[in-house]
Amino acid sequence: MSGRSALSGPALRMGGLVLALILLCVVGIATTGGRFASAGNITTILSLAAVTGVVSIGMTFVITAGGIDLSVGSVLGLATVWASTLSTQYMAEDYGWWVMVVTALAVGLAAGLINGALVAYGKVPAFMATLAMLAAAKGLAELIAGRQTQRVEVDPFLDVFRADLLGLPVIVWIFVVVAAAGWFLLNRTTFGRRTVAVGGNPEAARLAGIKIKRHTLYLYGLTGLTAGIGAVMMLARTTAGSSTTGTLLELDVIAAVVVGGTLLAGGRGTITGTVLGVLIFSTLTNVFILNNIDSSVQAIAKGAIIVGAVLLQQWFAAREKSTST
Amino acid sequence: MVDVDPPGAEQRAQQPLLQMRGIVKEFPGARALDGVDLEVRPGEVHCLLGQNGAGKSTLIKVLAGAHQPTAGEVLLDGEPVTIPDPVAALGLGIATIYQELDVVDGLTVAENIYLGHELARGGVTRRSDAARNTREILKRLGHPEISPHREVGSLPAAGKQIVSLARALSRDARVVVMDEPSAVLDSEEVENLHRIVRELTADGVAVIYISHRLEEIRQLGHRITVIKDGRTVATSLSVADTPTDELIKLMTGRAVEYSFPKRPGVPEDAAPVLEVSDLGLGDVFSDVSLTVRAGEIVGLAGLVGSGRSEILETIYGARRATSGTVRMGGKRLRPGVHAAVAAGMGLCPEERKSQGLLLDEPVYRNITLSSFARLAHGGWLDEGAERAAAREQVEALELRPASVDREARTLSGGNQQKALLARWLVHGCRVLLLDEPTRGVDVGARSEIYNLIRRLADDGAAVIVVSSEIPEVLGLADRVLVISDGRTVHDSPADDIDEHRVLDLVMEGSVS
Structure with missing residues (x-):
């Protein structure tokens, strides 16, 4: 009996998210009909979700471990700039498009590891360390780009990442692969188990022999890496690198993760929920755009959804506690 | 008619200010208080004596409004009162100064003292009034040098205690409860504390004083109430006329006898598994040396704050030793918990949750x-x-309910302890460090835990047990170390020492 109630909690939450998504689709079809339900529009929604989605997977780990990374948006921007400088593009022309990919990933990973080192070894609160990185990465990106938008001229790069595969854009496939990898990492590996332990009770994790400092370093490195992947996708989608790319992305990402059911306080994380959270927000945006509704109204609706989802979570949590003890 | 005033006044002075009668407090699965009586007169220092777990803390929490008694009554000036919450307690003039001082580090002295009853007009605090009153109170407490505007976090423990006391005075407290106030102070500060207590009582305030230091009780106290296993065993004894021996006798010899498993005896040639030599941690403890052989249980006895838990955590690598070494199987351990766990050491910490x-x-x-x-x-x-x-461990340890999928939150204290033991059994530990293994475990499940610990030792583990409950250490361990003020004051086979002697050592040994 108790086993069933333990199962039904997460299942119920997922059910709620799926229901919300279906509801949005119904509204979309009802208001715009075929325009919403077309294959082209579905692809648009998925492409819209892809970049936020990839970064949200990384963020899910950090939040599950009880941390936060505010710098993902500006690190993503920095990575697009660094990977699209003239010198990087020249090298990419000479050696191959992968130079740009490696550059973006390296920038993201490095920024993430700096965040992680500050949080784990410097004992700087995650909020402050990553806020500082947000400012610094943005400044560095502006310095490098000279506040200019850098066009991507490496055609092989664009050919690879703007292509379609089995009817879907490559960047959507990247999202699918990253989400699947994230799911396995969180649910099937010791890394994931340790992440939950560190978030649920850091002192207990430490006394159980988990190297929590090193683990924290890895976690922020991982999130930085997903920002780097997001940068590659962004370069492909916009065909340009800019220091303004990714501005305020961190808010969308955190909202998607938390709406998905990952606890902001740490100790519980769900990749499936994050994916659904991202899809809900991108579908919402799409429905509003199709209906020509002002983007300000859109922002208000987003706010309402975040508050509603968190209130629901609290309600579920209170109910679970009252039934289990 | 002529009033016979002087004798009447004297009589009134002897009227009890506070009475607690037949206080019972039940928690799920445990009866912490089982009929406690206490009678305190104005102007006296009434000492509350009892071993750890006897129910002293629960009793003062009832008085402070933090716990509601299941039965019994509290009378103030002969009138029955109810104390639904801490605010009500303060309103009645009952102030409690806890061992863990409950001051807010980020606020100033004056802000702390008036926390919750700020002097304000229309929502705006009257800072100058608060500062002036604070200065007056601090002067009365003999600490005019503390500025009302100083941040409390920058004060030493003694200063924070003064702030707590000042808060009590700002509420016009008539009963001040102090829970081991001298435990955090050095000897000079203890002198000042005693002076303050004497001045308070001279003003007619009643002080309920909890201390384990018999010498201190002799210097300061007027009467003593002894609690054991949640019951009053002696009430209102005169401090002057009660010998130490009798007090210790009253505190020991419990109503509930635990059954402990037989000691098979550790063979002389058993290999030492854990060797700790001259271990020290700053000014918390120093020169701790002990050897635990395979199959042996070593018990550490001592008061809260004696350094026993810190010794375990330092052996485990959770605190970085400032001196000394820890060896397992002859090999020196690298610092850090991870190295200790990798070498086959496990800790079941004091605070399971x-x-x-x-x-x-x-x-x-x-x-x-x-x-x-x-x-x-x-x-x-x-x-x-x-x-x-x-599942294998859940069955072996008879963990109930026998499901591996339940959330740990839903288990009882004893079963949570079993789950932690199971963690180290799965790991295959050679050295087990157990900090208060039966805290929060109900009486029935205790013998089960004792049997388990003994079985682990019989299977070849080297075990160290820390406990506040002296009978537990004596009954379970093969060898007993008594820790007082961060030093080993006794080390012998468990058979060579009794509860009386241990209490004598920890109580007299801790006089500053």
Whole structure:
């Protein structure tokens, strides 16, 4: 009996998210009909979700471990700039498009590891360390780009990442692969188990022999890496690198993760929920755009959804506690 | 008619200010107080004496409004009163100064003193009034040098205690309860504290004073009430006329006798598994040396704050030793918990919920947390193997309910302790460090835990047990070390020392 109630909690939450998504689709079809339900529009929604989605997977780990990374948006921007400088593009022309990919990933990973080192070894609160990185990465990106938008001229790069595969854009496939990898990492590996332990009770994790400092370093490195992947996708989608790319992305990402059911306080994380959270927000945006509704109204609706989802979570949590003890 | 005033006044002075009658407090599965009586007169220092777990803390929490008694009554000036919450207690003039001083570090002295009853007009605090009153109170307490505007976090422990006292005075407290106030102070500060207590009582305030230091009780106290196993065993004894021997006798010899497993005796040639030499941690403890052989249980007895828990945590690598070495199987351990765990050491911490368990995770994940080296392959989890390993221990330890999928939160204290033991059994520990293994475990489950610990030792583990409950240490361990003020004051086989002697050592030895 108790086993069933333990199962039904997460299942119920997922059910709620799926229901919300279906509801949005119904509204979309009802208001715009075929325009919403077309294959082209579905692809648009998925492409819209892809970049936020990839970064949200990384963020899910950090939040599950009880941390936060505010710098993902500006690190993503920095990575697009660094990977699209003239010198990087020249090298990419000479050696191959992968130079740009490696550059973006390296920038993201490095920024993430700096965040992680500050949080784990410097004992700087995650909020402050990553806020500082947000400012610094943005400044560095502006310095490098000279506040200019850098066009991507490496055609092989664009050919690879703007292509379609089995009817879907490559960047959507990247999202699918990253989400699947994230799911396995969180649910099937010791890394994931340790992440939950560190978030649920850091002192207990430490006394159980988990190297929590090193683990924290890895976690922020991982999130930085997903920002780097997001940068590659962004370069492909916009065909340009800019220091303004990714501005305020961190808010969308955190909202998607938390709406998905990952606890902001740490100790519980769900990749499936994050994916659904991202899809809900991108579908919402799409429905509003199709209906020509002002983007300000859109922002208000987003706010309402975040508050509603968190209130629901609290309600579920209170109910679970009252039934289990 | 002529009033016979002087004798009448004297009579009134002897009227009890506070009476507690037949106080009972039940918690789920435990009866912490089982009929406690206390009678305190104005202007006296009334000492509350009892071993750890006797119910002193629960009693003062009832008085402070933090706990509601299940039965019994509290009378103030002969009138029955109810104390539904801490604010009500302060309103009645009952102030409690806890051992863990409840001051807010980030606020100033004056702000702390008036916290919750700020002097304000229309929502705006009257800072100058508060500062002036604070200065007056601090002067009365003999500390005019403390500025009302100083941040409390920058004060030493003694200063914080003064602030707590000042808060009590700002409320016009008539009864001040002090829980081991001298435990955090050095001898000079203790002198000042005693002076303040004497001045308070001279003003007619009643002080309920909890201390384990008999010498202090002799210097300061007027009457003593002794509590044992949640009951009053002696009330209102005169401090001057009661010999130490009698007090200790009253505190020991319990109503509930635990049954302990037989000691098979450790063979002389058993290999030493854990060797600790000259271990020290700053000014917390120093020169701790002990050897634990396979199959041996070593018990550490001592008061709260004596350094016993810190000794365990330092052996485990959770605190970095400032001197000395820890060896396992002859090899010196590298610093850090990870190295200790990898070498086969496990700790069941004092606070199971906050230091041991992942409460929202299923039991099996709590049990396998330290054994990924064995139960996972190249970073990939094998949940089948995890469940099987956990289930094996759940059955062996008779953990109830016998499910590995329940959240750890839902288990009782005793079963949570079993889950932690299971973690180290799955890991295959050679050295087990147990800090208060039966805290929060109900009486029935205790013998089960004792038997388990003994069985682990019989299977070859080297075990160290720390406990506040002296009979537990004496009954369970093969060898007993008594710790007082961070030093080993006694080391002998358990058979060579009794409860009386241990109490004598920790209580007299701790006089500053």
